Amino acid sequence: MNNPEKSWQKLVDAARRAPAEGDLAAPFGFSTRVAALAFEQRPAPSMFARLSLRAAVVACALAVASVAFNYSAIVSAFDTDSAPAAGDDPIADVVNLGT
Amino acid sequence: MPDDQSFDLAGCLGRVRQRDQAAARDLVEHLHPLVIRIVRAHLPRRVSEEDLTQEIFLKMFSRIDQYQGAVPFPHWVSRIAVTTCIDQLRAQKRRPELRWADLSETEAEVLDSVMTNERDVAPDEAASAKELVHKLLDQLKPEDRLVIQYLDLEQRSVAEISALTGWNQTLVKVRAFRARRKLQRFYRELIEKERS
Numbered sequence: 001m002n003n004p005e006k007s008w009q010k011l012v013d014a015a016r017r018a019p020a021e022g023d024l025a026a027p028f029g030f031s032t033r034v035a036a037l038a039f040e041q042r043p044a045p046s047m048f049a050r051l052s053l054r055a056a057v058v059a060c061a062l063a064v065a066s067v068a069f070n071y072s073a074i075v076s077a078f079d080t081d082s083a084p085a086a087g088d089d090p091i092a093d094v095v096n097l098g099t
Numbered sequence: 100m101p102d103d104q105s106f107d108l109a110g111c112l113g114r115v116r117q118r119d120q121a122a123a124r125d126l127v128e129h130l131h132p133l134v135i136r137i138v139r140a141h142l143p144r145r146v147s148e149e150d151l152t153q154e155i156f157l158k159m160f161s162r163i164d165q166y167q168g169a170v171p172f173p174h175w176v177s178r179i180a181v182t183t184c185i186d187q188l189r190a191q192k193r194r195p196e197l198r199w200a201d202l203s204e205t206e207a208e209v210l211d212s213v214m215t216n217e218r219d220v221a222p223d224e225a226a227s228a229k230e231l232v233h234k235l236l237d238q239l240k241p242e243d244r245l246v247i248q249y250l251d252l253e254q255r256s257v258a259e260i261s262a263l264t265g266w267n268q269t270l271v272k273v274r275a276f277r278a279r280r281k282l283q284r285f286y287r288e289l290i291e292k293e294r295s
């Protein structure tokens with residue numbers, strides 16, 4: 001039995017003797033197709049697509065600006081206790097009327 | 100199609116940059132033999148030779164403005180072809196295990212003869228030897244396969260492989276060493292499985 005290195009060398013020596021396969025020239029029409037694909041004009045984006053993209057950007061900017069502008073109001077709304085004080089409850093006032 | 104000697108590559112490139120389709124056709128026809136040799140040497144399974152060649156040329160045209168002339172244009176195109184083939188081979192991911200039963204009768208005879216050293220491979224078995232080499236190379240990682248293909252089959256120098264791939268020469272040598280070890284392991288496994 002040959003060692004693997006030697007048998008590999010023998011195998012590639014034999015493989016190199018194999019005739020080159022196939023034609024090396026470009027198939028008929030290949031270069032025309034590739035040249036056409038390479039230079040094909042990309043369709044310009046439609047007016048609607050361009051405007052909607054701008055509108056989305058403007059809407060995002062407005063949303064951020066409105067949050068920034070009302071930041072203190074938003075924070076204070078979360079900070080204040082939302083439960084009504086007992087003294088402000090009209091039902092409690094009616095119930096306690098007689099006492 | 101202009102022949103190799105009379106082909107004005109610089110002039111053709113200038114016209115291609117000005118989006119001249121006739122010049123683009125000439126360039127494709129001029130470079131097709133170079134690109135198709137690389138594609139055939141590294142063609143992944145289930146990928147059409149023509150589709151892969153087309154992809155390489157489209158990449159070449161899309162990047163042609165980046166070509167600065169630091170290396171000869173055919174070298175620059177070869178590198179695009181090599182990296183595109185490696186990307187395609189990587190995309191395959193799974194490399195099916197090669198078994199003795201996957202070999203044709205002639206391939207099995209060729210493998211037997213190189214391993215036992217009983218006789219030389221006959222000239223009419225060269226095509227089977229080539230097919231067998233490709234089946235064994237298919238077991239390797241794309242980068243390892245490429246190094247062995249260039250070193251052993253095409254007998255290119257380490258410097259040439261380095262120029263083609265952009266890998267430094269030490270990396271090429273390390274990859275070749277590892278790839279040969281893996282090939283020897285595949286060899287042994289193939290034989291042991293056949294015996295068992």
